[in-house]
Amino acid sequence: MLDLPAIVADVRRGMIPAHVYNDPEIFALERDRLFARAWVFVAHESEIPAPGDYVVRRVLADSFIAVRDEAGTVRVMFNMCLHKGMQVCRAEMGNASHFRCPYHAWTYRNDGRLAGVPFHGEAYGGEDGLARTGQSLLPAPSTDTYNGLIFISLDADAPPLRRWLGDFSFYLDLYTRQTPAGLELRGPQRWRASTSPDYATPTPWRRSAPAACAWWRSPGAAARPLPAPRRSPRAWRSRRPVRAWSGCDTG
Ligand code: FES
Numbered sequence: 522m523l524d525l526p527a528i529v530a531d532v533r534r535g536m537i538p539a540h541v542y543n544d545p546e547i548f549a550l551e552r553d554r555l556f557a558r559a560w561v562f563v564a565h566e567s568e569i570p571a572p573g574d575y576v577v578r579r580v581l582a583d584s585f586i587a588v589r590d591e592a593g594t595v596r597v598m599f600n601m602c603l604h605k606g607m608q609v610c611r612a613e614m615g616n617a618s619h620f621r622c623p624y625h626a627w628t629y630r631n632d633g634r635l636a637g638v639p640f641h642g643e644a645y646g647g648e649d650g651l652a653r654t655g656q657s658l659l660p661a662p663s664t665d666t667y668n669g670l671i672f673i674s675l676d677a678d679a680p681p682l683r684r685w686l687g688d689f690s691f692y693l694d695l696y697t698r699q700t701p702a703g704l705e706l707r708g709p710q711r712w713r714a715s716t717s718p719d720y721a722t723p724t725p726w727r728r729s730a731p732a733a734c735a736w737w738r739s740p741g742a743a744a745r746p747l748p749a750p751r752r753s754p755r756a757w758r759s760r761r762p763v764r765a766w767s768g769c770d771t772g
Contacts, residue, residue, distance in 0.1 A: 523547065556581050558676045560685050563587055565706035566595060566669040573616040573631050580675065585661055586610050587671055590632035591618070595666065597673050598633045598658040609658070620658075633658035668697040669704060 523546040531538055541547050563578040564587040575588035577600055584600035586609075600608045607624040610617075619636060621628045628637035635656035638645065645651035661673040665682035667690065672682055683690065697704045 523550075552581055556675070558674065558679065560663075560665070560672040560674045560679060560682050562670055563597060563673050564671045565704065566666065566671060567703075567705040568614075569595065571616065573618050574614075575610065575617065575631070576614045577610055577612065580673065583675070584608055585673065586620070586658075588631050590630070592632070594632070595671060596632060597661040597664045597671065599661065601659065602627055603635065603656055603658065629658050633660070668693060670697065 523544070528538055528541060561580050563580065563585060564576050566589075568574070568576050569587060569589040572589055572591045572593060575586050578585050578587060585597050586600045587595070587597045589595050600610050602609050602622040602624065604622065604625055604627050607622050609620040609622045609627075609629060611623060618631055619628050620631065621637075626637075626639045627635065630636050635653050635658075638651065638653060641647060641651065641653070648654070661675075662677040663674040663679040665672055667682055667686065670693065679685065686693065
């Protein structure tokens with residue numbers, strides 16, 4: 522049983538109990554009280570400079586597509602098919618005019634609009650049975666940007682991003698406005714951290730990021746880069762819409 526008052530008292534004495542780093546109860550509390558409400562950075566606009574560019578990012582258990590649509594608008598949408606919830610985008614980054622669900626091949630434009638449903642007439646009774654018009658991948662509950670940094674919140678009633686950032690925006694300005702050209706993000710940078718030199722000992726998730734950031738000055742921690750993100754070669758090369766199926770209007 523978690524003894525939060527005792528943990529808080531320890532922290533106030535400058536002592537952080539080691540178990541907080543991988544305590545599932547604390548993680549559950551953070552999930553509900555912090556990450557489910559906070560604004561979370563998911564991508565930078567420079568990662569998706571051209572129409573169709575996208576990256577896929579996770580917040581808690583949900584996968585999101587951050588994409589620049591054909592009109593140049595940056596959107597963040599749940600990576601979840603409207604049909605049965607399958608992830609419609611399986612690559613981590615790329616460029617695509619459409620996302621096609623691998624399960625039953627429902628197809629969405631890169632602005633999220635449903636474009637094609639195979640066997641729409643035969644299986645669903647056409648527009649009378651399943652209206653495609655107005656259907657769209659679900660947007661993140663709240664989305665906003667600051668200096669090109671794209672944030673989302675899982676709380677639809679989240680306070681405005683600028684108010685939430687408060688004085689911390691000073692530090693973001695410091696890092697993101699160092700030159701008139703602004704910031705360009707090359708990434709993502711991914712690291713595997715371990716407390717053992719042979720990477721055999723798992724590292725609690727809270728220690729991984731600091732260890733990766735500070736590996737050069739932490740003799741007890743080791744970090745090494747992971748393989749490059751997985752791109753979808755077909756989606757990366759193709760700027761053409763996915764082939765239309767019978768009864769759908771993929772353009
Ligand atoms: S779950 Fe996506 S098409 Fe069926």
